Amino acid sequence: MPKLHLKRTPQxxxxxxxxxxxxxESKHARKGSETRTDKSTRKWASSDSDGGDDVYGPHPPQPEAGPSKPFSEEDSDSRYKPDYEAIRAELEEARFREKMAGAFEDDDRLDSLEAQMNEYAHTIFFKMDPRYMDDEEYAEWIRAGMYRKTHAQEYAEEQQKKAARDARRAEEKAAKAETARLAKLAEEERKRKKLEKEIRRADYAREEYHSRWKTLLAAPSDTENPQSLLSFSDIPWPIxxxxRQKPDKKGSSQTAPPPTVSLDDLTVEAITTFLVPLPANGETEKKHRKDKLRETxxxxxxxxxxxxxxxxxxxxxxQRVRDAIGVVVRALNALIGEV
Incomplete structure (x- = not known):
């Protein structure tokens, strides 16, 4: 009799x-566990058979249990920051070794040079000493000595000629030195005379300067006569x-007109040399110099x-006179400021 299947209630x-x-769910969980176990077994079996520790090294240590610490830039800087002091020390050490190597090379070169010079000095200073001669040099030295003995007269004449040549050369050298000394004295004398001449000319020019100013200020003004008008060169400029130069014995330059002067001749150096040729040392000279500059x-x-x-x-x-007056006034202001 077949089994009866009654209708189930909702519960x-x-x-x-x-x-x-x-x-x-239980069946699915059992299948997943079996699959993971199989994979894990195959993985470790392959690692053991292939020598995984030799290839990849030991397994990294597992982190300790505890709360995780967040990563910060300070940890990265402290872990990977380069040691600049160590790098600088290595560079200095390398540089020092390089300098020492160069110094050793210089010492070797100097030692070689000194050896060469010593060899040359040995040849020069000990050439006439038979102890330091080879066979050929010794034979030549003996032959020269025998020649001097057997040809004493000829050797003496040769020595006299040599002494005469040396004496003549010494006389020529002394004559050249004396000629140079006399030429130097003559040049110094020429410069001294030239300087004295320039000083005398400057002194006479200063006298002429004051005389022309007195004449210019004392002369009456006649603007209606064109012949009496002054040109640029008629002004007694302080240079x-x-x-005019000092007249000669015939007095030809006394009546000569004043030299032609241009605006370019009125330089600060020329005005300074004319008015104050020498520096003032004492208080009296300074006062005299200041009075002269004020008068000018x-x-x-x-x-x-x-x-x-x-x-x-x-x-x-x-207009040229006005420009020249401006140059003179600027030079005078500079000189007065230096007093």
Whole structure:
């Protein structure tokens, strides 16, 4: 008689499905465990057979149990930061070794050079000593000595000629030295005379400078007569080249017109040399120098010169005169500031 299958109640149907589900999960779990066990067995068997420790090394140690520590840049810097002191020490050591090697090479070269020089010195200083001669040199030395003995007269004459040549050369050398000494003295004398001549010319130019200023200030103003108007060179400028030289015995240069002067001749150096040729040492000289500069400044003051003398200057030369006065005033200001 067949088994009767009664209809399940809803509760029984739910229990039946739950049992089937648990069976499936249990079966699936058993299959997964068997698969993992098989793979693990094959893996370690392959490592043991292939010598994995020799190839890959020992297994890394497992981290200790505990809370994980977050990674920070400080740990990375402290772990991988290069040691600069050690690197610098290695570089200095390498540089020192290189210098020492170069010094050793220099010492070897100097030793070789010294040996060569010593050999040369031996040849020079001991050449006439028979103890240091070879056979050929000794034979030649003996032959020379025998010749001197057998030809004493000829040897003496040769020595006399040699002494005469040496004496003549010494006389020529002494004569050249004496000639050079006399030429030097003559050159120094020429320079001294030239300097004295320049000093005398400068002194006479200063006298002429003051005399021309007195004449210029004392002369009456005649602007209507073109012949009486002053040119640029008629102004007594404070430079040596603007004045006549000392007249000769015939007095030809006394009546000669003043030299031609241009604006380029009025330099600071020329004005300084003319007004203050020597430095002032004492207080008296400084005071005298300051008074002389002040007097010159009053003569060439632009306003005073414009009111006293500019109307007596030719119209074509007035602008050049104004420019020259500006140069003189600037030089005087610089000299007064140095006093």
């Amino acid at each position: 029984e149907e739910a229990d039946h499905r739950a049992r089937k589900k648990r069976k499936r 040596v080249s603007a004045h 400044f009053l003569r060439f003051h632009p306003d005073k010169f414009e009111g006293r003398l500019m109307n007596r200057v030719r119209e074509t030369d007035q």
